[in-house]
Amino acid sequence: MADAARELALSFIKGVLAQRIMMQDLVAATQAPPEVIARAQRLANATLRKIGPADAALKPYLKKAPPAPVRDVLRLATVELLALGEAAHGAVSEAVSLTKQSSPRASGMTNAVLRRVAEEGQAAFDAAPPTRMLNWLRGRLGATYGNAVVAQIEAAHGAGAPLDLTAKGDAAALAEATGGTLLPTGSVRITGPAQVTALPGFEDGAFWVQDAAAALPAKLLNAQPGERVLDLCAAPGGKTMQLAATGAEVVALDVSERRLKRVEENLSRTGLMAQLVAGDALTWEPDAPFDAILLDAPCSATGTIRRHPDLPHVKDGKGLKELFALQATMLERAMGWLKPGGRLVYCTCSLLPEEGEAQVEGFSVERPEAPWIEEAWRSENGLRLRPDFWAEHGGMDGFYMAVLRKA
Numbered sequence: 001m002a003d004a005a006r007e008l009a010l011s012f013i014k015g016v017l018a019q020r021i022m023m024q025d026l027v028a029a030t031q032a033p034p035e036v037i038a039r040a041q042r043l044a045n046a047t048l049r050k051i052g053p054a055d056a057a058l059k060p061y062l063k064k065a066p067p068a069p070v071r072d073v074l075r076l077a078t079v080e081l082l083a084l085g086e087a088a089h090g091a092v093s094e095a096v097s098l099t100k101q102s103s104p105r106a107s108g109m110t111n112a113v114l115r116r117v118a119e120e121g122q123a124a125f126d127a128a129p130p131t132r133m134l135n136w137l138r139g140r141l142g143a144t145y146g147n148a149v150v151a152q153i154e155a156a157h158g159a160g161a162p163l164d165l166t167a168k169g170d171a172a173a174l175a176e177a178t179g180g181t182l183l184p185t186g187s188v189r190i191t192g193p194a195q196v197t198a199l200p201g202f203e204d205g206a207f208w209v210q211d212a213a214a215a216l217p218a219k220l221l222n223a224q225p226g227e228r229v230l231d232l233c234a235a236p237g238g239k240t241m242q243l244a245a246t247g248a249e250v251v252a253l254d255v256s257e258r259r260l261k262r263v264e265e266n267l268s269r270t271g272l273m274a275q276l277v278a279g280d281a282l283t284w285e286p287d288a289p290f291d292a293i294l295l296d297a298p299c300s301a302t303g304t305i306r307r308h309p310d311l312p313h314v315k316d317g318k319g320l321k322e323l324f325a326l327q328a329t330m331l332e333r334a335m336g337w338l339k340p341g342g343r344l345v346y347c348t349c350s351l352l353p354e355e356g357e358a359q360v361e362g363f364s365v366e367r368p369e370a371p372w373i374e375e376a377w378r379s380e381n382g383l384r385l386r387p388d389f390w391a392e393h394g395g396m397d398g399f400y401m402a403v404l405r406k407a
Contacts, residue, residue, distance in 0.1 A: 004036050005036050007101075008032055009043035009047070012026050013076060014068075014072060016044070017313055020316075022311070023041065023044065043079075045308075046079050047072075047075050048131075048309035049131060049157065051131045052132060053128035053130070053158075054078040055075070061116045061121075066106060067106070069099075070099055070102070076098075077091050077094070077114050077117075078125070082122055082126075088115070091114070091118075092110075092115060129154075133150070133153075133305070133312050134313065141153065152388035155388065156386075156387035156388045157305045159306065161211070161306045161394075161397070162189050162394045164188065164211050165188040165189075165199075165210070166208055166210040166238060167186075168270055169206065174206060177200040178190060183212050184374075185215065185372045186372065188207070196209055209238075211307065213349075213385045215239075216383070217347040217399070218242035218243055219370070220345050221345040221403075223246040223292055224246065224247075226248065228289075229294070230290045231251070231253065232293060233330075234252035234263055234276075235254040235256060237263035238266075239294055250273075253277045253281060254278065255280050255281070290338055290342060292343050293334050293343075294345050295330060295331060295345070296347050296348070297326075297327045297330055297346065297348050297355070298326060298330075299323060299349060299350040299352075300350050300355060302349075302352060303349040303351050303398025303400075320352075324354050327359050335363070341405070341406060342406045343403055343406070345402070346402050347400060347402075349399055351386065356382065364405045364407060365402050366405055374389075376389065382402030383402070384399075385399040385400070385401075
């Protein structure tokens, strides 16, 4: 009988690679206990992140390519053995059990190959280049940044992402309490395994989980106490809480009522306040203009692959032109909701310039000045963050952000 978490992880891997379903949707449809889901998701993400090295370690011991279900078992077990440090006896035995479920005749091959991999495969695994992005994305990024930078981005994707926290109050105190590291921008980074709900301060609402790069657009907006501020496309609520913590009067708009429930839960836990509005930004109209707006526009999310390694396997580049058009429309509408002289921060968690620099052409873009801004982040018009930046700190998500001013 296969371990429940490994069995579920294998179903997640199949769902991503064969059925092209996003991991979050697979997780949402799962009825297993939370601890089993969490472990399965960690195993599946690690396997998706290390497919390239796993294939390199397996190749010398495979006479021909195995069927997809067996291949996925081999990849999962190889990552467990060579990246996660699992004991060979348990990982190989579980892989054999999983193989028997789909291809009983291949169970002997699975046993033999994985025992060789456990004994001899580490060097090939470690020497292999990081998992390559699929061609639809690699080609676009290569044309923008060059192949050398793309290789650095892929290395950052392969390294994965640590846990970042945004403090409601004193970030230095939060870092000390949690054993984390205070980053130059004020986020707290936790390295190694961590259960968020067990960290000091969680129950008290002292922090929320938010990648360090994702925390910067709200810092850039610099909302002031008493200002009327709109958080556009607000869910899951990290930026809403950042804005609310400044003392601004925050309206949080999102098209999904279900996702706004999560924003409501986070606000309740942290003791912060915002007006939550379920509405479509393409048709909704405010009852009064805003001093400031934060528009985190729907995008390809290509800047978050180190955190979501399933994304490039599920998405194929289709629908990008429609996304670009949607972003342009939302930006145009949002600028119309500002008071004269008001400011808007436009941002996307994308690496594609069509979703960043190209969208703000024709607007009045300010050069932001803040002590936490590094010169390497500056692009022609705004800030361009990449996963290979901050290598000494453990990387960051890819983001674009710019400050626009209404005349």
